[in-house]
Amino acid sequence: MSLTNTTKFQIGKAGITEGVINSLNLALKTHRFIRINTLASTGRDKKSIIEIAESILSKINYSARYRIIGFTIILTKQKEKPATK
Template identity: 40%
Template sequence: MLTGKQKRFLRSEAHHLQPIFQIGKSGLTESVIHQIEEALEAKELIKVNILQNCEEDKNDIAAELSEREGLEVVQVIGNILILYKESKEKKRIVLP
């Protein structure tokens, strides 16, 4: 669980990032979740774009992702999710 100070720090780190995944009409599938987890292992902090034709609610997607072990939803802003997961092998981000 992240503290408010840690979330604020991660939001500032994610500000310049571009979304690397898009969740569209098919919604959040197991293959998309697997790819997101692999990207988080490599980068630790990513943005995910939820397209307008997605039938699932953005808050439901965020809740489903946050149920994964170690995965934290830093922020849901508009149709963008900011996700963080501490890497086991290549730790890049040092939280305050």
């Protein structure tokens, strides 16, 4: 997994707004990995970062997984499975 060509976002005290979700959906259209830094104003404990990540996954239009490294959430877009006939 190479994160050199990732799109980066920051989430601050405003939290997850509609604008953030729209931007994430646009970025997931063309990128597989997205790096989201959580700023200190969002809460610096593991539980709040997990809640933010799960909230993002429930609101975006793509199937994705998340991974948390420190205060950073890394979203990985899942490949679409071809429909079997």
